[in-house]
Amino acid sequence: TQLLEQSPQFLSIQEGENLTVYCNSSSVFSSLQWYRQEPGEGPVLLVTVVTGGEVKKLKRLTFQFGDARKDSSLHITAAQTGDTGLYLCAGEVQSNYQLIWGAGTKLIIKP
Protein backbone atom coordinates (compact mmCIF):
# COMPACT_ATOMS: atom_id res chain seq x y z
CA THR A 1 0.00 0.00 0.00
CA GLN A 2 1.37 3.35 -1.02
CA LEU A 3 1.14 6.00 1.65
CA LEU A 4 1.90 9.69 1.74
CA GLU A 5 2.31 10.89 5.30
CA GLN A 6 1.67 14.54 5.85
CA SER A 7 2.69 16.50 8.94
CA PRO A 8 1.71 18.29 11.00
CA GLN A 9 -1.99 17.49 10.83
CA PHE A 10 -2.87 20.80 12.45
CA LEU A 11 -0.97 24.05 12.85
CA SER A 12 -2.12 27.30 14.40
CA ILE A 13 0.34 30.21 14.37
CA GLN A 14 0.40 33.98 14.53
CA GLU A 15 0.47 36.16 11.46
CA GLY A 16 4.05 36.91 10.44
CA GLU A 17 5.52 33.61 11.57
CA ASN A 18 7.11 31.03 9.29
CA LEU A 19 6.02 27.41 8.92
CA THR A 20 6.84 24.23 7.07
CA VAL A 21 4.56 21.35 6.09
CA TYR A 22 6.01 17.97 5.15
CA CYS A 23 4.93 15.08 2.98
CA ASN A 24 6.89 11.84 3.22
CA SER A 25 6.63 8.46 1.59
CA SER A 26 8.64 5.32 0.97
CA SER A 27 7.39 5.40 -2.61
CA VAL A 28 9.01 7.25 -5.48
CA PHE A 29 6.74 9.67 -7.27
CA SER A 30 7.04 10.95 -10.81
CA SER A 31 5.55 14.22 -9.65
CA LEU A 32 3.98 15.72 -6.57
CA GLN A 33 1.24 18.29 -6.36
CA TRP A 34 0.27 20.68 -3.58
CA TYR A 35 -3.32 21.85 -3.25
CA ARG A 36 -5.05 24.31 -0.94
CA GLN A 37 -8.66 23.87 0.05
CA GLU A 38 -10.84 26.48 1.70
CA PRO A 39 -14.07 25.66 3.57
CA GLY A 40 -16.95 24.81 1.26
CA GLU A 41 -14.75 24.58 -1.79
CA GLY A 42 -12.78 21.94 -3.64
CA PRO A 43 -8.97 21.79 -3.57
CA VAL A 44 -7.11 24.15 -5.89
CA LEU A 45 -3.71 23.28 -7.30
CA LEU A 46 -0.86 25.44 -6.06
CA VAL A 47 2.13 23.80 -7.73
CA THR A 48 3.45 20.63 -9.31
CA VAL A 49 7.04 19.57 -8.71
CA VAL A 50 8.57 17.05 -11.06
CA THR A 51 12.36 16.88 -10.78
CA GLY A 52 14.25 15.57 -7.76
CA GLY A 53 15.66 18.51 -5.80
CA GLU A 54 13.38 20.97 -7.56
CA VAL A 55 12.44 24.15 -5.75
CA LYS A 56 9.51 26.29 -6.81
CA LYS A 57 8.43 29.60 -5.34
CA LEU A 58 4.98 31.09 -5.38
CA LYS A 59 5.23 34.49 -3.67
CA ARG A 60 5.80 33.63 0.02
CA LEU A 61 5.37 29.88 -0.56
CA THR A 62 8.39 27.70 -1.32
CA PHE A 63 7.92 24.12 -2.48
CA GLN A 64 10.70 21.55 -2.58
CA PHE A 65 10.79 18.03 -4.01
CA GLY A 66 13.26 15.68 -2.35
CA ASP A 67 16.27 14.46 -4.30
CA ALA A 68 14.90 10.92 -4.30
CA ARG A 69 11.38 12.12 -5.18
CA LYS A 70 9.94 10.48 -2.07
CA ASP A 71 9.24 13.60 -0.05
CA SER A 72 8.28 17.22 -0.38
CA SER A 73 7.93 20.30 1.76
CA LEU A 74 5.96 23.51 1.69
CA HIS A 75 7.45 26.49 3.50
CA ILE A 76 5.46 29.66 4.09
CA THR A 77 7.32 32.82 5.01
CA ALA A 78 5.61 35.56 7.01
CA ALA A 79 2.25 33.82 7.09
CA GLN A 80 -0.87 35.90 6.51
CA THR A 81 -4.45 35.26 7.58
CA GLY A 82 -5.29 34.59 3.93
CA ASP A 83 -3.04 31.53 4.05
CA THR A 84 -5.55 29.79 6.32
CA GLY A 85 -6.84 26.57 4.81
CA LEU A 86 -6.31 22.86 4.37
CA TYR A 87 -3.10 22.03 2.51
CA LEU A 88 -2.98 18.70 0.69
CA CYS A 89 -0.12 16.98 -1.05
CA ALA A 90 -0.71 14.36 -3.72
CA GLY A 91 1.85 12.15 -5.40
CA GLU A 92 1.65 10.66 -8.86
CA VAL A 93 2.96 7.17 -9.47
CA GLN A 94 4.37 6.65 -12.93
CA SER A 95 1.82 5.53 -15.49
CA ASN A 96 -1.03 5.56 -13.01
CA TYR A 97 -3.85 8.04 -13.21
CA GLN A 98 -4.52 7.85 -9.52
CA LEU A 99 -2.96 10.30 -7.13
CA ILE A 100 -1.81 9.21 -3.69
CA TRP A 101 -3.18 11.81 -1.28
CA GLY A 102 -1.84 12.98 2.06
CA ALA A 103 -4.29 13.42 4.91
CA GLY A 104 -3.89 17.20 4.86
CA THR A 105 -2.56 19.93 7.12
CA LYS A 106 -5.13 22.27 8.58
CA LEU A 107 -3.44 25.64 8.88
CA ILE A 108 -4.88 28.53 10.89
CA ILE A 109 -3.16 31.90 10.84
CA LYS A 110 -4.25 34.13 13.68
CA PRO A 111 -4.23 37.93 13.28
Add this chain to the structure above:
Amino acid sequence: GAGVSQSPSNKVTEKGKDVELRCDPISGHTALYWYRQSLGQGLEFLIYFQGNSAPDKSGLPSDRFSAERTGGSVSTLTIQRTQQEDSAVYLCASTLAGASSYNEQFFGPGTRLTVL
Protein backbone atom coordinates in the same frame (compact mmCIF):
# COMPACT_ATOMS: atom_id res chain seq x y z
CA GLY B 1 -19.77 27.73 -16.64
CA ALA B 2 -16.01 27.61 -16.67
CA GLY B 3 -15.52 25.30 -13.73
CA VAL B 4 -16.67 21.96 -12.41
CA SER B 5 -20.13 22.17 -10.89
CA GLN B 6 -21.80 19.81 -8.47
CA SER B 7 -25.33 19.52 -7.21
CA PRO B 8 -26.83 19.60 -4.75
CA SER B 9 -24.39 21.54 -2.60
CA ASN B 10 -25.93 20.05 0.53
CA LYS B 11 -28.03 16.95 1.00
CA VAL B 12 -29.62 15.76 4.22
CA THR B 13 -31.25 12.38 4.07
CA GLU B 14 -32.55 9.71 6.36
CA LYS B 15 -30.78 6.43 6.89
CA GLY B 16 -31.90 3.87 4.35
CA LYS B 17 -32.84 6.34 1.63
CA ASP B 18 -31.11 6.52 -1.76
CA VAL B 19 -29.29 9.67 -2.91
CA GLU B 20 -27.99 10.82 -6.25
CA LEU B 21 -25.17 13.32 -6.60
CA ARG B 22 -24.40 15.08 -9.85
CA CYS B 23 -21.18 16.39 -11.38
CA ASP B 24 -20.78 18.56 -14.49
CA PRO B 25 -17.11 18.51 -15.52
CA ILE B 26 -15.30 21.15 -17.50
CA SER B 27 -16.22 20.90 -21.17
CA GLY B 28 -13.63 18.91 -23.07
CA HIS B 29 -12.17 17.19 -20.04
CA THR B 30 -12.06 13.49 -20.77
CA ALA B 31 -11.24 12.20 -17.30
CA LEU B 32 -13.47 12.44 -14.24
CA TYR B 33 -12.84 11.40 -10.65
CA TRP B 34 -15.11 11.04 -7.63
CA TYR B 35 -13.60 11.38 -4.16
CA ARG B 36 -14.96 11.29 -0.64
CA GLN B 37 -13.62 13.58 2.06
CA SER B 38 -14.40 13.27 5.73
CA LEU B 39 -14.34 16.44 7.80
CA GLY B 40 -11.02 18.22 7.28
CA GLN B 41 -9.31 15.07 6.05
CA GLY B 42 -7.62 13.94 2.87
CA LEU B 43 -9.31 12.58 -0.20
CA GLU B 44 -10.48 9.00 -0.60
CA PHE B 45 -10.59 7.86 -4.22
CA LEU B 46 -13.92 6.34 -5.25
CA ILE B 47 -14.13 5.96 -9.02
CA TYR B 48 -12.45 7.13 -12.23
CA PHE B 49 -13.85 7.59 -15.75
CA GLN B 50 -11.69 8.11 -18.83
CA GLY B 51 -13.35 8.55 -22.19
CA ASN B 52 -15.15 5.42 -23.32
CA SER B 53 -12.98 3.09 -21.26
CA ALA B 54 -14.41 0.94 -18.51
CA PRO B 55 -14.38 2.93 -15.28
CA ASP B 56 -12.03 2.09 -12.43
CA LYS B 57 -14.42 1.30 -9.58
CA SER B 58 -11.76 -0.01 -7.22
CA GLY B 59 -12.34 2.72 -4.64
CA LEU B 60 -16.07 2.23 -4.15
CA PRO B 61 -16.49 1.20 -0.49
CA SER B 62 -19.46 -1.11 -1.00
CA ASP B 63 -21.96 -2.31 -3.59
CA ARG B 64 -24.36 0.37 -2.36
CA PHE B 65 -22.24 2.85 -4.29
CA SER B 66 -22.43 3.17 -8.06
CA ALA B 67 -21.65 5.81 -10.63
CA GLU B 68 -22.20 6.44 -14.27
CA ARG B 69 -21.07 8.97 -16.79
CA THR B 70 -23.40 9.67 -19.67
CA GLY B 71 -22.12 10.81 -23.03
CA GLY B 72 -18.65 11.30 -21.63
CA SER B 73 -19.78 14.37 -19.73
CA VAL B 74 -22.14 14.54 -16.77
CA SER B 75 -21.63 11.98 -14.02
CA THR B 76 -23.91 10.82 -11.24
CA LEU B 77 -22.87 9.06 -8.07
CA THR B 78 -25.65 7.02 -6.47
CA ILE B 79 -25.64 5.76 -2.92
CA GLN B 80 -28.35 3.26 -2.09
CA ARG B 81 -29.67 2.55 1.38
CA THR B 82 -27.55 5.29 2.90
CA GLN B 83 -25.83 4.73 6.23
CA GLN B 84 -24.61 7.28 8.75
CA GLU B 85 -21.00 6.46 7.88
CA ASP B 86 -21.69 7.69 4.34
CA SER B 87 -21.86 11.24 5.71
CA ALA B 88 -19.02 13.19 4.09
CA VAL B 89 -18.24 15.68 1.37
CA TYR B 90 -18.27 14.10 -2.08
CA LEU B 91 -15.93 15.83 -4.51
CA CYS B 92 -15.77 15.54 -8.25
CA ALA B 93 -12.72 16.48 -10.32
CA SER B 94 -12.02 16.53 -14.03
CA THR B 95 -8.81 16.66 -16.02
CA LEU B 96 -7.97 17.23 -19.63
CA ALA B 97 -6.37 13.80 -20.00
CA GLY B 98 -6.26 10.81 -17.72
CA ALA B 99 -2.91 9.36 -18.63
CA SER B 100 -0.95 11.61 -16.35
CA SER B 101 -1.87 13.86 -13.49
CA TYR B 102 0.66 16.39 -14.68
CA ASN B 103 -2.67 17.63 -15.86
CA GLU B 104 -4.18 19.57 -12.99
CA GLN B 105 -7.27 18.13 -11.40
CA PHE B 106 -10.04 20.72 -11.32
CA PHE B 107 -12.41 20.19 -8.45
CA GLY B 108 -16.01 21.10 -7.96
CA PRO B 109 -17.18 22.61 -4.66
CA GLY B 110 -18.46 19.27 -3.44
CA THR B 111 -21.74 17.93 -2.10
CA ARG B 112 -21.99 17.73 1.66
CA LEU B 113 -24.03 14.64 2.49
CA THR B 114 -25.51 14.18 5.94
CA VAL B 115 -27.26 10.94 6.77
CA LEU B 116 -29.43 11.18 9.86
